[in-house]
Amino acid sequence: xxxxxxxxxxxxxxxxxxxxxxxxxxxxxxxxxxxxxxxxxxxxxxxxxxxxxxxxxxxxxxxxxxxxxxxxxxxxxxxxxxxxxxxxxxxxxxxxxxxxxxxxxxxxxxxxxxxxxxxxxxxxxxxxxxxxxxxxxxxxxxxxxxxxxxxxxxxxxxxxxxxxxxxxxxxxxxxxxxxxxxxxxxxxxxxxxxxxxxxxxxxxxxxxxxxxxxxxxxxxxxxxxxxxxxxxxxxxxxxxxxxxxxxxxxxxx
Numbered sequence: 509x510x511x512x513x514x515x516x517x518x519x520x521x522x523x524x525x526x527x528x529x530x531x532x533x534x535x536x537x538x539x540x541x542x543x544x545x546x547x548x549x550x551x552x553x554x555x556x557x558x559x560x561x562x563x564x565x566x567x568x569x570x571x572x573x574x575x576x577x578x579x580x581x582x583x584x585x586x587x588x589x590x591x592x593x594x595x596x597x598x599x600x601x602x603x604x605x606x607x608x609x610x611x612x613x614x615x616x617x618x619x620x621x622x623x624x625x626x627x628x629x630x631x632x633x634x635x636x637x638x639x640x641x642x643x644x645x646x647x648x649x650x651x652x653x654x655x656x657x658x659x660x661x662x663x664x665x666x667x668x669x670x671x672x673x674x675x676x677x678x679x680x681x682x683x684x685x686x687x688x689x690x691x692x693x694x695x696x697x698x699x700x701x702x703x704x705x706x707x708x709x710x711x712x713x714x715x716x717x718x719x720x721x722x723x724x725x726x727x728x729x730x731x732x733x734x735x736x737x738x739x740x741x742x743x744x745x746x747x748x749x750x751x752x753x754x755x756x757x758x759x760x761x
Contacts (some may be wrong), residue, residue: 512741513541519593521585521637523547523576523629524603526554528702529652532728534558534703535602536736540566543593545570549603554590568593576629578602586636598739601630601651601674608663619666626670634692638685646689646740652731653696653739655754671696674678675750682748691747698754701725723757749758 521539524530534556535543544562546569548555555571562569570592572642575583597752604626607618616618630651653675654663657668675694684691699720717724734753737743752758 516541518542518597519595520598520716521545521547521589522597522600522602525558526551529731531558532732533563533602533735534731535576539565543568545572545589547572547574547659548698549575562595571594576633579632582632582636595644596637597644597647599633599637599649600735601633603629604660610663611665622666623670627673630674634681641690642688649692650735650738651694653667653694653750655698655758657698658758679748686747687740693746694750695731696750697731698757699725701727719757726755
C-alpha cells in the first residue's frame with residue numbers, strides 16, 4: 509500500500525466480507541490504505557482468503573467471525589478492531605441473508621431471521637462503533653440496501669422490509685450523528701453479477717440484463733467504488749442518502 513493513499517490511517521469494519529460485494533468493498537478500502545476487519549458469520553476460510561488477498565497487496569487486515577445479530581458478538585468484533593488497529597473510522601453493514609419464499613408460505617421464524625441480520629445487525633453495529641468514531645473525531649457508516657424494496661420484488665417481503673427499514677434507520681442515524689462528524693448513507697445495488705445460492709434465487713444473468721437500460725449486470729467492484737467514495741474525503745458532505753447503483757434498472761421498473 510502507498511502511504512499517500514487517502515484512507516491511510518483509517519480503520520474499517522466490513523460485515524459479510526468473505527465474498528461478492530462485501531469482499532470487493534474490503535479490497536477497495538484496503539487498496540486505498542485502510543486497515544480492514546473482515547467479518548463473516550460462520551465460514552472462517554472465506555474471510556481468511558479475503559485477508560490473504562489484502563495482505564498480498566501490502567495492506568493490513570484481520571479476520572473475525574461474528575454473528576451481527578448478536579450484541580455480544582458485535583461487541584467482540586469492535587473490541588478486536590480497536591485492539592488490533594487502534595480505533596474505528598468506517599463501518600459497512602453488508603451482511604444479509606437472502607431467501608426466496610412466497611408470503612403465504614413464509615414463517616414468522618424466517619421473517620425474524622432476515623430482519624435480525626439486515627436490520628437489527630445494522631443497529632447493533634452502529635451502536636457499537638459510534639462511540640469509537642466519536643473518539644476519533646468522526647467517521648462513516650454505510651448500509652447496503654437494494655433495489656428490491658423500491659421495485660416491490662415478489663417472494664422477498666422480509667428482505668424488502670429489512671432494506672426499507674435499513675434506509676429509514678440510516679436517515680435517522682445521519683441526523684443524530686451529524687454533530688459528531690459521522691456520516692451515514694445507503695448504497696442500493698441493482699442486479700449484480702455475484703455467486704448466489706439456491707435459497708437466494710440462483711443466478712439471474714441474462715434474463716435480468718434484458719431489463720437493464722445499460723444492457724448488462726453490474727460488478728461487485730461497481731458497488732465497492734461507490735462505498736469507497738462515500739467513506740473517503742470526496743464523500744464527506746454526503747449524509748442521509750441512498751445512492752442507487754443499478755445501470756438504470758430502477759428507472760425501468
